[in-house]
Amino acid sequence: LxxxxxxxxxxxxxxxxxxxxxxxxxxxxxxxxxxxxxxxxxxxxxxxxxxxxxxxxxxxxxxxxxxxxxxxxxxxxxxxxxxxxxxxxxxxxxxxxxxxxxSGGITGVTIQAHLEADEAHSFGLGLRVAIPxxxxxxxxxxxxxxxxxxxxxxxxxxxxxxxxxxxxxxxxxxxxxxxxxxxPVKETSLASLLGSYHHPNHLEAAGGLGIARSLSLRSLQKRWNSVVETMSRSHFTVKGDILPALMNVVKAYQELGESGWFSKGYRFGIWLGDLAQGLLWIHDPNMKATSMAKTPTVRVFNEYKEAAPSWSWVSNAAPV
Structure with missing residues (x-):
């Protein structure tokens, strides 16, 4: 849950x-x-x-x-x-x-409409209030x-x-x-991207994504950048929890194998195999600073006792 x-x-x-x-x-x-x-x-x-x-x-x-x-x-x-x-x-x-x-569900109406080039044939057109x-x-x-x-x-x-x-x-x-x-979920689902990297032929045979290995790497890299942006915008009750909260996503990438940019190490939210791009993070001027907790860390994780350095987006208290 x-x-x-x-x-x-x-x-x-x-x-x-x-x-x-x-x-x-x-x-x-x-x-x-x-x-x-x-x-x-x-x-x-x-x-x-x-x-x-x-x-x-x-x-x-x-x-x-x-x-x-x-x-x-x-x-x-x-x-x-x-x-x-x-x-x-x-x-x-x-x-x-x-x-x-x-209370009536989704508010909507159905009207009769027809194409301008074919006025003889009408059809029902349903309109409803937009929902998330x-x-x-x-x-x-x-x-x-x-x-x-x-x-x-x-x-x-x-x-x-x-x-x-x-x-x-x-x-x-x-x-x-x-x-x-x-x-289709395509590149929005990390679980599907991980699966397509592990079993690209199986997915293609099953009518799924069928993403080639090289394309999977690029998709996973793009998805990681999206994860970083989402994480930087999120709220944490305990200051310093951002790296522990990211740990299992990192492990999922590391379990993909010994090839690719994710196989060369990881430090403070940045992959060493993608260091050049990982260091290009900037503040998002269109977003306000996150409501990061100002209280000291009360849960000490052995892997994350060291504070994130200034070159890492993790040290930043605003969206990137």
């Missing part, structure tokens, strides 16, 4: 003091609304296990936190599906479209939180529960409730 904790964390978290309570079992009503609905959805899909960070990671044990963080990317990539909530707190319901549907696309929903409601970026990038299958409709994204297509058309 990918969700936003909110400014006030849920009382039901995995801590030393709550460990025995959680192990003995907890009434469903004790969980936040988004968790309750996620449980119900998982059960309806026949999924036995649901990973929720607040109750699956010991929140007051830095050793457990660091170990689980390193495994997090694997959890996401091997998950049957990732549920992405768009609520601002865990207490907001996961599925928020019921009230919208009861899946990409817009992700950008405005999900990836604004830095830790959630990896949860959407690495997922093989992602269900986004938007305010107006629900979206489905996998490595092959993107669908939404408001349209019967399936859209």
């Amino acid at each position: 990918s969700y936003c904790w909110g400014t006030v964390p849920s009382k039901l978290r995995l801590l030393y003091e709550t460990y025995e309570q959680l192990k003995d079992g907890v009434e469903l009503k004790m969980f936040p609304n988004s968790h309750q609905q996620a449980f119900a959805l998982a059960r309806s899909l026949g999924i036995r296990y649901l990973f929720i960070d607040a109750i699956c990671i010991m929140q007051d044990n830095i050793n457990d936190y660091s170990i689980e963080l390193a495994r997090f990317g694997r959890y996401i990539r091997l998950a049957d599906v990732v549920f992405a909530a768009t609520g601002k707190t865990a207490q907001e319901p996961l599925v928020q479209t019921e009230e919208f549907s009861e 696309t899946a990409v817009e929903t992700l950008e405005k409601e999900v990836t604004v939180r830095g830790w959630r970026i990896q949860e959407t990038l690495l997922a093989e299958r992602l269900v986004i529960f938007g305010q107006e409709q629900t979206y489905w994204m996998c490595t092959r297509m993107l669908k939404s409730e408001g349209s019967s058309i399936s859209l």
